[in-house]
Amino acid sequence: MAGETAAIVVDWGTTSLRATLVDARGNELENIETSQGISSLNKGDHEEVLTAVLAPWFSAHGALPVAALGMVTSRNGWIEVPYVPCPAGPAELAAGAIRRSLPNGSDLVFLPGLTDPLRKPFPDVMRGEETQVAGHGLADDATIIIPGTHSKWAKVKNRRIDSFQTFVTGEVFALLLNNSFIARGAAQPPVDDPEAYRWGLEEAKNSGAMLSLLFSARTGGLAGKLSAEQLRSYVHGMVIGQEFRQAREDGWYSEGGEAIIIGNDGLNDLYVAAANVFDLEVTMGKDDVLIRGALNVIRHTLS
Amino acid sequence: MAGETAAIVVDWGTTSLRATLVDARGNELENIETSQGISSLNKGDHEEVLTAVLAPWFSAHGALPVAALGMVTSRNGWIEVPYVPCPAGPAELAAGAIRRSLPNGSDLVFLPGLTDPLRKPFPDVMRGEETQVAGHGLADDATIIIPGTHSKWAKVKNRRIDSFQTFVTGEVFALLLNNSFIARGAAQPPVDDPEAYRWGLEEAKNSGAMLSLLFSARTGGLAGKLSAEQLRSYVHGMVIGQEFRQAREDGWYSEGGEAIIIGNDGLNDLYVAAANVFDLEVTMGKDDVLIRGALNVIRHTLS
Numbered sequence: 001m002a003g004e005t006a007a008i009v010v011d012w013g014t015t016s017l018r019a020t021l022v023d024a025r026g027n028e029l030e031n032i033e034t035s036q037g038i039s040s041l042n043k044g045d046h047e048e049v050l051t052a053v054l055a056p057w058f059s060a061h062g063a064l065p066v067a068a069l070g071m072v073t074s075r076n077g078w079i080e081v082p083y084v085p086c087p088a089g090p091a092e093l094a095a096g097a098i099r100r101s102l103p104n105g106s107d108l109v110f111l112p113g114l115t116d117p118l119r120k121p122f123p124d125v126m127r128g129e130e131t132q133v134a135g136h137g138l139a140d141d142a143t144i145i146i147p148g149t150h151s152k153w154a155k156v157k158n159r160r161i162d163s164f165q166t167f168v169t170g171e172v173f174a175l176l177l178n179n180s181f182i183a184r185g186a187a188q189p190p191v192d193d194p195e196a197y198r199w200g201l202e203e204a205k206n207s208g209a210m211l212s213l214l215f216s217a218r219t220g221g222l223a224g225k226l227s228a229e230q231l232r233s234y235v236h237g238m239v240i241g242q243e244f245r246q247a248r249e250d251g252w253y254s255e256g257g258e259a260i261i262i263g264n265d266g267l268n269d270l271y272v273a274a275a276n277v278f279d280l281e282v283t284m285g286k287d288d289v290l291i292r293g294a295l296n297v298i299r300h301t302l303s
Numbered sequence: 304m305a306g307e308t309a310a311i312v313v314d315w316g317t318t319s320l321r322a323t324l325v326d327a328r329g330n331e332l333e334n335i336e337t338s339q340g341i342s343s344l345n346k347g348d349h350e351e352v353l354t355a356v357l358a359p360w361f362s363a364h365g366a367l368p369v370a371a372l373g374m375v376t377s378r379n380g381w382i383e384v385p386y387v388p389c390p391a392g393p394a395e396l397a398a399g400a401i402r403r404s405l406p407n408g409s410d411l412v413f414l415p416g417l418t419d420p421l422r423k424p425f426p427d428v429m430r431g432e433e434t435q436v437a438g439h440g441l442a443d444d445a446t447i448i449i450p451g452t453h454s455k456w457a458k459v460k461n462r463r464i465d466s467f468q469t470f471v472t473g474e475v476f477a478l479l480l481n482n483s484f485i486a487r488g489a490a491q492p493p494v495d496d497p498e499a500y501r502w503g504l505e506e507a508k509n510s511g512a513m514l515s516l517l518f519s520a521r522t523g524g525l526a527g528k529l530s531a532e533q534l535r536s537y538v539h540g541m542v543i544g545q546e547f548r549q550a551r552e553d554g555w556y557s558e559g560g561e562a563i564i565i566g567n568d569g570l571n572d573l574y575v576a577a578a579n580v581f582d583l584e585v586t587m588g589k590d591d592v593l594i595r596g597a598l599n600v601i602r603h604t605l606s
Contacts, residue, residue, distance in 0.1 A: 175483055
């Protein structure tokens with residue numbers, strides 16, 4: 001049952017703006033998505049764009065608190081919100097938020113990203129995933145995986161996000177598939193082959209020599225063992241498998257351990273299969289953790 | 304002192320044809336380079352192209368033995384020469400060569416590539432580097448490094464190339480620099496910074512979590528520690544450093560060991576610096592190993 005309209009959450013990234021109208025329980029009422037990502041805008045354009053996008057909702061419901069997060073809070077966005085350091089929960093994230101007003105009197109809260117100052121060689125950073133982890137809930141200590149172009153592994157400890165680490169897995173896979181020696185060999189249109197994907201995972205489990213293992217995408221074809229139809233999934237398995245291997249070596253889990261996958265970037269099934277090969281027991285978080293996390297943080301900010 | 308004209312070596316790759324006229328001692332007398340790589344040619348065009356390129360030399364010196372190697376001997380080239388399996392020296396390579404005649408009566412010898420059937424998950428392959436190793440000489444057992452887009456590490460043992468392994472280091476570096484999140488941050492025109500390069504090597508020595516370490520190319524900038532001018536060399540250090548780390552883990556050397564760098568792909572100084580950081584003592588082979596190796600193999604073939 002949807003309750004009364006309570007807030008708007010704006011996930012404003014490099015290539016898109018996604019606004020969600022929610023009730024007090026965090027149920028999604030309506031969505032608007034446009035291609036007005038921050039890379040398409042000039043400094044000074046943001047307020048006008050946002051006001052225009054949200055105008056129908058303001059007309060219908062009056063002023064509403066708006067949470068804005070994502071790259072819009074980065075150096076290249078609207079207002080740069082400094083990263084909040086780990087360990088942090090909703091209270092620390094709320095304390096790091098920047099509050100403004102829109103022309104119609106609506107509160108506008110820019111949510112901060114998170115930094116892990118202990119990560120080597122430089123502090124690690126995220127913008128958006130910390131809100132997802134907060135939305136998942138911090139009651140239980142856990143290892144959280146957020147698959148993506150730049151995947152994140154995070155530890156929840158004592159009701160706060162204690163630490164995290166980035167893996168640029170999705171980006172490396174896309175580079176290999178679209179721009180490397182592998183591109184010429186893969187079947188078009190792309191084929192997903194779960195068995196070839198699992199094979200790639202197994203090879204990553206067998207060898208951490210990633211720069212060498214990648215060449216097996218060519219030698220497998222030369223040997224007549226790997227078909228053009230298998231190539232894409234095999235390479236995806238090798239690359240995601242390297243993430244699981246490296247995350248284990250960096251202490252994010254041990255064989256037989258547990259983790260939770262959150263977020264919804266279309267990769268979750270692949271990550272479940274990877275966890276299975278690497279003997280990590282995973283469960284899936286809810287789909288709407290970003291909305292829940294944003295509401296949680298702005299409640300702290302506006303209370 | 305140059306002796307009598309003895310042979311022609313044609314290094315015929317994907318994007319270029321490089322012909323070298325040599326005397327019996329392997330001294331280079333003249334060079335011709337054209338952009339008639341095999342990717343620009345149709346099946347059936349090769350003999351005509353080669354005859355036209357070599358015509359001035361045939362006019363001046365009459366028929367001469369011609370050694371052809373590189374991608375021209377691959378599936379997409381002129382004549383596919385099957386890979387010869389390791390262990391192999393000049394005699395085994397010569398036995399795997401394919402012999403033809405050009406219209407003017409010149410012997411044309413297509414040199415084979417090499418395969419290492421024991422490499423996992425599939426047999427590894429090279430086309431051209433085996434000739435470089437043969438040209439370096441096989442008298443002493445050694446670890447040989449051939450830097451390149453697809454670097455090779457090879458073991459010489461009992462006067463033969465015993466085994467080898469490919470690392471796609473140069474290709475991954477180019478992808479990262481030109482097509483990834485790193486591309487936007489690097490200074491233009493490109494800057495080479497030996498100190499930043501060494502820094503990247505040290506970080507690769509500290510961490511094998513390559514998919515995570517690569518993100519330091521962004522976080523270093525956000526932290527104000529890594530400048531746009533340092534970025535290119537830092538990333539190059541991280542990637543070549545991963546090759547040295549992985550080669551060590553796969554048994555190609557131990558700390559305090561020795562290796563020889565051959566070939567001349569513009570990377571040798573960078574590989575010397577990497578070896579230094581990884582406590583591997585390297586010496587440099589001669590520049591003209593490809594010519595020497597090709598002469599050595601065709602002598603076996605034509606004798």
